[in-house]
Amino acid sequence: MAEVVLEHVMKNYGSLYAVNDVSFTVNDGEFVALVGPSGCGKTTTLNLIAGLLPISGGDIAIGNRVVNDLDPKDRDIAMVFQNYALYPNKTVFSNLAFPLQMRKLPKAEIASKVAEAARILDITHLLERKPRELSGGQQQRVALGRALVRDPLVFLMDEPLSNLDAKLRVQMRSEIKRFHHNLGATIIYVTHDQLEAVTMADKMAVMNGGFLQQYDTPAQVFANPVNMFVASFVGSPAMSLISLQAVSRGTEVVLQSAEGWELPLSPANARKALSSTTKNVVLGARHSTLKLHKMQVSGSVPGKIYTVEPTGDVTFAQVFIAEAVVNISVDPSVHLSPDEPVWIEFDQERVHLFDAETTSALTVR
Structure with missing residues (x-):
């Protein structure tokens, strides 16, 4: 060979x-x-x-x-x-x-x-x-x-x-x-x-x-x-991507949606967001890193069920969040209905941030 x-x-x-x-x-x-x-x-x-x-x-x-x-x-x-x-x-x-x-x-x-x-x-x-x-x-x-x-x-x-x-x-x-x-x-x-x-x-x-x-x-x-294309192509279901804006709030940085909700970022993610060429940042997350709640919890953001896909040992819920459809895997015992309001919690250790202009992954400098 x-x-x-x-x-x-x-x-x-x-x-x-x-x-x-x-x-x-x-x-x-x-x-x-x-x-x-x-x-x-x-x-x-x-x-x-x-x-x-x-x-x-x-x-x-x-x-x-x-x-x-x-x-x-x-x-x-x-x-x-x-x-x-x-x-x-x-x-x-x-x-x-x-x-x-x-x-x-x-x-x-x-x-x-x-x-x-x-x-x-x-x-x-x-x-x-x-x-x-x-x-x-x-x-x-x-x-x-x-x-x-x-x-x-x-x-x-x-x-x-x-x-x-x-x-x-x-x-x-x-x-x-x-x-x-x-x-x-x-x-x-x-x-x-x-x-x-x-x-x-x-x-x-x-x-x-x-x-x-x-x-x-x-x-x-x-x-x-390394970029949004790879993130959205590799993985099944693909990584979900949400377009947001990075805004400084005193000593912290939050991601703000057009709907008005805000997601505070961890210090490491805040540094990534601030390295973007503009305030426009794309938040990426795999389905297995997200938690779906039927009631609001600290750090969660609002969404609405779009469709529900049972596959046997896992159910995939598609959720509207800030005009994006986000894939989330949940236990089959969780009953969900289209248009039902839910709240989504992100794992700050496993989210990805991308520059909306260059589409490249943001890293800590």
Whole structure:
């Protein structure tokens, strides 16, 4: 396996930049997910690494070798696609063997490599079947196997689970994670599903508008989003964001809503709020850090129930607060009704503050 390094990578079509000054390093054996909404540049970035698109600027290195001008076949990578790309008239064995046959490897070596890949992916019993005789999950394993037999430096995967139903996606997430663990493979994985990225990857590259927004471990991206886009994209439900104004009240700082209520800030949060370029501050909070009360308590702010979504072991309440809809998780035993007045308590240790103008996270200086 090998390290992959992107340095100031660009891809433009005239004045449109699909990938704009993207730099990050995938260490040897790491699983990195490129994640973001449709059109953010993640698949283009993967195709640039694969050599399927010519690079407009910057450098891409695989295993300490700059590959900008190399054809895909010379980059020692293997791709797993969204549509599996299996040959319908070939058996599973023949599908796995095909890339090795193209290299003109001896038959005995081909048979050995196919058998080993089939063993690792638990598809030995499927080797004589045709793709049409397989389930979606089995076809995906064959696609993985075809990449595996090539023994590449890097595996590139482009939304490989998007064609599967919800239950099978969960199962295949575990399969791919185990595949990575067993092989110690270097994997770069594109997905629009941030849950896939959070549950599978060692690191995640969050992209938007062609720019790399944040590159870190899923835990760090979740706990410390660098801007409002990352905060609202990563997490399910997403972080709730409320636009407010920071106002000094003598020695303390409060966040004031257009409705007139005020939320006093802790000393640390007060320093963050005062570092904003303007008085406009966005308050962010995860659903699990908020407490819902049916009566006013100290430090709580007023809201009104919008909708209630029971999910079995937890209920999600959407609450109108200062013209924003805020997600809060509550115990299923709590009975709530639309338009019911409630009060919301924020955990000052776990709230996030963002500059409304720059959208960047505010930090203590």
